[in-house]
Amino acid sequence: MSISDSPPSTSCIFTPQNPACTSSVSTLSLNSDSTGPPLNAMANQMPPMDGGFYGQSMGPQGLPKFPDPRNMEQMMGMGYLPFSSCLTSTNTEQAGQQGHTAQQDFSQFLLPPPAVTLRQSGQKRGIRKDSIEYRLRRERNNIAVRKSRDKARRRIHLTQQRALQLQDENHRLQLHIQRLSHEVDTLKHYLSQRHLQVKEQDMRGEDNC
Amino acid sequence: MSISDSPPSTSCIFTPQNPACTSSVSTLSLNSDSTGPPLNAMANQMPPMDGGFYGQSMGPQGLPKFPDPRNMEQMMGMGYLPFSSCLTSTNTEQAGQQGHTAQQDFSQFLLPPPAVTLRQSGQKRGIRKDSIEYRLRRERNNIAVRKSRDKARRRIHLTQQRALQLQDENHRLQLHIQRLSHEVDTLKHYLSQRHLQVKEQDMRGEDNC
DNA sequence: AACTTGTTGCGCAATTACATA
DNA sequence: ATATGTAATTGCGCAACAAGT
Numbered sequence: 001m002s003i004s005d006s007p008p009s010t011s012c013i014f015t016p017q018n019p020a021c022t023s024s025v026s027t028l029s030l031n032s033d034s035t036g037p038p039l040n041a042m043a044n045q046m047p048p049m050d051g052g053f054y055g056q057s058m059g060p061q062g063l064p065k066f067p068d069p070r071n072m073e074q075m076m077g078m079g080y081l082p083f084s085s086c087l088t089s090t091n092t093e094q095a096g097q098q099g100h101t102a103q104q105d106f107s108q109f110l111l112p113p114p115a116v117t118l119r120q121s122g123q124k125r126g127i128r129k130d131s132i133e134y135r136l137r138r139e140r141n142n143i144a145v146r147k148s149r150d151k152a153r154r155r156i157h158l159t160q161q162r163a164l165q166l167q168d169e170n171h172r173l174q175l176h177i178q179r180l181s182h183e184v185d186t187l188k189h190y191l192s193q194r195h196l197q198v199k200e201q202d203m204r205g206e207d208n209c
Numbered sequence: 210m211s212i213s214d215s216p217p218s219t220s221c222i223f224t225p226q227n228p229a230c231t232s233s234v235s236t237l238s239l240n241s242d243s244t245g246p247p248l249n250a251m252a253n254q255m256p257p258m259d260g261g262f263y264g265q266s267m268g269p270q271g272l273p274k275f276p277d278p279r280n281m282e283q284m285m286g287m288g289y290l291p292f293s294s295c296l297t298s299t300n301t302e303q304a305g306q307q308g309h310t311a312q313q314d315f316s317q318f319l320l321p322p323p324a325v326t327l328r329q330s331g332q333k334r335g336i337r338k339d340s341i342e343y344r345l346r347r348e349r350n351n352i353a354v355r356k357s358r359d360k361a362r363r364r365i366h367l368t369q370q371r372a373l374q375l376q377d378e379n380h381r382l383q384l385h386i387q388r389l390s391h392e393v394d395t396l397k398h399y400l401s402q403r404h405l406q407v408k409e410q411d412m413r414g415e416d417n418c
Numbered sequence: 419a420a421c422t423t424g425t426t427g428c429g430c431a432a433t434t435a436c437a438t439a
Numbered sequence: 440a441t442a443t444g445t446a447a448t449t450g451c452g453c454a455a456c457a458a459g460t
Contacts, residue, residue, distance in 0.1 A: 147263045
């Protein structure tokens with residue numbers, strides 16, 4: 001279902017603080033539009049289990065929930081960027097990896113990097129990456145993530161089991177049906193026999209009397 | 210149309226080398242106990258869908274394949290470090306994020322960091338993180354990862370669908386069974402009636418003659 | 419509104435599965 | 440049978456969001 005997301009993203013991984021991020025290879029973004037996803041509609045048909053694009057990644061997330069339809073873009077001929085330039089992260093800490101920034105910021109082209117500004121936007125009430133507060137948050141999130149993934153794994157496993165069970169059950173039911181059908185046939189047969197018997201007897205009775 | 214884009218992305222690809230990994234905030238692990246929960250054993254019975262530990266992470270990976278037993282270490286009383294310190298990565302580049310060190314490396318405590326040594330182990334034939342070679346590898350792997358995850362998602366989705374289908378089918382089969390059972394009962398009833406009729410006739414016949 | 423937890427895509431790195439020299 | 444390289448998997452942490460309080 002969904003389609004989703006798309007864009008590339010990329011991040012500047014290691015780039016922590018080296019101011020020179022500029023070096024990055026630039027963006028390469030192919031997608032021009034920035035409007036949100038109209039999202040698709042089809043959720044069902046999925047490519048033959050192994051599409052073939054995977055050109056590049058896409059944006060942060062943004063998908064509904066389960067379905068995860070990504071790829072749309074590619075299907076639609078959207079490009080993808082390998083990885084874009086850095087820039088986005090604040091300079092004080094090293095953004096762990098990339099910084100899926102919100103949407104396609106052209107800031108790098110439009111604005112001079114007013115450190116302060118960046119700081120602010122990336123900050124949101126004093127959340128420096130080097131603060132204990134930050135570490136606590138991260139650690140809590142990491143735990144949440146592990147928990148969530150475990151849950152997902154269990155769910156998947158459960159679903160698989162259920163499918164197997166159902167398959168089994170199905171088989172049993174089919175056998176049962178077979179048996180019952182057979183029984184019905186047999187009974188019908190007997191019945192017709194009985195019918196004949198009765199008829200014969202009737203005849204004989206008439207004869208006899 | 211579409212879909213698209215969004216995110217920002219960013220990335221600095223080659224970001225090279227700033228030496229200062231040390232800055233990382235150290236650990237802060239909150240959990241004092243490090244022993245893991247005795248934890249259950251087995252694969253099947255899974256905790257009520259929401260266990261309750263998730264204390265900390267564990268080593269890198271290393272699990273078989275599907276079952277994904279993780280937690281093993283915890284089960285085995287392995288502690289877990291919140292996130293190790295930088296250390297593991299070679300110093301020239303800064304390991305993007307954490308460094309899931311293999312298993313519990315105490316190296317930081319035991320060995321002085323012989324840069325060279327680290328370099329070697331982490332290197333494996335000249336794979337400096339700042340090399341183009343490295344970036345190419347990473348990029349290829351990133352694509353593979355995306356592909357793999359897509360596949361997984363599709364598989365999951367498929368399994369779910371299958372489960373639903375089977376459930377449906379099951380229902381149908383059950384109804385069919387109900388109908389057949391009813392038919393069998395009916396036929397049996399008729400048959401017994403017929404049986405009685407025949408008997409009565411026999412009696413009557415004897416009477417008459 | 420502010421904060422916490424839950425989800426999810428992403429990239430990294432360690433492994434594993436395959437393929438090929 | 441073996442060394443080597445690439446693709447595929449998988450756990451992990453990060454950041455952006457969505458949900459829930």
